[in-house]
Amino acid sequence: MYWHVEGMKSAYKGTIMCNGRKYIVTPGKCYGYADKNWGRDFTSPWVWLSSNALVSKKTGKKLENSVFDIGGGRPKIYFVPLDRRLLGVFYYEGKEYDFNFSKLHLRVKTEFSFEEKDDVVVWHVRQENIHAVMETEVFCKKKEMLFVNYEAPNGSKRHNKLFNGGTGYGTVKLYDKTGGGLTLVDEITATHVGCEYGEYDS
Numbered sequence: 001m002y003w004h005v006e007g008m009k010s011a012y013k014g015t016i017m018c019n020g021r022k023y024i025v026t027p028g029k030c031y032g033y034a035d036k037n038w039g040r041d042f043t044s045p046w047v048w049l050s051s052n053a054l055v056s057k058k059t060g061k062k063l064e065n066s067v068f069d070i071g072g073g074r075p076k077i078y079f080v081p082l083d084r085r086l087l088g089v090f091y092y093e094g095k096e097y098d099f100n101f102s103k104l105h106l107r108v109k110t111e112f113s114f115e116e117k118d119d120v121v122v123w124h125v126r127q128e129n130i131h132a133v134m135e136t137e138v139f140c141k142k143k144e145m146l147f148v149n150y151e152a153p154n155g156s157k158r159h160n161k162l163f164n165g166g167t168g169y170g171t172v173k174l175y176d177k178t179g180g181g182l183t184l185v186d187e188i189t190a191t192h193v194g195c196e197y198g199e200y201d202s
Helices: none
Strands: 004-008 014-018 021-025 032-038 046-051 053-056 067-073 085-092 097-100 109-116 120-128 132-141 165-180 182-196
Touching: 004 067, 004 085, 014 109, 032 097, 046 120, 067 120, 067 132, 085 109, 085 182, 097 132, 120 182
Parallel strands: none
Antiparallel strands: 004 032, 014 021, 046 067, 046 182, 053 182, 067 085, 085 097, 109 120, 120 132, 132 165, 165 182
16 A cells, blocks of 8 residues: 655635535635545555644744644555554654654654544554654544545445544644754644555454
């Protein structure tokens, strides 16, 4: 499985017709996103979190030039699986915080978990590189989600409980590593979070 994000923060304009109702999409009032997956199979576990509807708790203002994206689960490099690895990036008002495990010089470490409760699901992700730390916690109401019906190119269907939503909410904490410790850059409130999680049937 390969993943390319061509539009973490995208502006869309147009209309959507659904069940006889017309919805108008305007660039200033939507939270556009675009990516592409391709290959022979899917990753398991499957993790995806992304939002550009972000507000700084430090200033109380909307972050107009910011977006984060986290994805992966069990990637393969030269057909060798790497368990529990995620790609992550946060563009914070134009400054890049990169948590890409394939960039070895960054020495990225990742911890993540997923929890299903009665009415919500919860993601916890902590990513660290030599310069910074990003801690992400996202919630999504189960009644606002659906299960994506993905079939692999070979005809198999192994993801049978792949949560998908677009109304996630939560917080992201960004830290700079300074003098052997951590300095909080900002604590950010995220809404309209695109979110996915699933694991293959055993």
